[in-house]
Amino acid sequence: MARLIRVEASGPIKIEPAQFPRDEQGNLKPMFICACGLSKNSPFCDGAHKACRASEQAGTLYVYDRDRTAVVEERRDT
Numbered sequence: 001m002a003r004l005i006r007v008e009a010s011g012p013i014k015i016e017p018a019q020f021p022r023d024e025q026g027n028l029k030p031m032f033i034c035a036c037g038l039s040k041n042s043p044f045c046d047g048a049h050k051a052c053r054a055s056e057q058a059g060t061l062y063v064y065d066r067d068r069t070a071v072v073e074e075r076r077d078t
């Protein structure tokens, strides 16, 4: 499976170390960076990948709408 997603950003997203989440003891907590392209909280994962895992099939290319919530087109991925 693959997907086409509109990306309009033209620069990086800076993540300051002071923003890194820490537990009560001050230890760094894991951060999850979105790799599926569907997160609305980019660059962080917001759980949106669960929808594509549940519905996308290997060998198909999925085109998503501007909101990254609905598949508007499916093509054979050759």
Ligand code: FES
Pocket: 033, 034, 035, 036, 037, 038, 039, 044, 045, 046, 047, 048, 049, 050
């Ligand atoms: S990997 Fe993209 S939302 Fe989780």
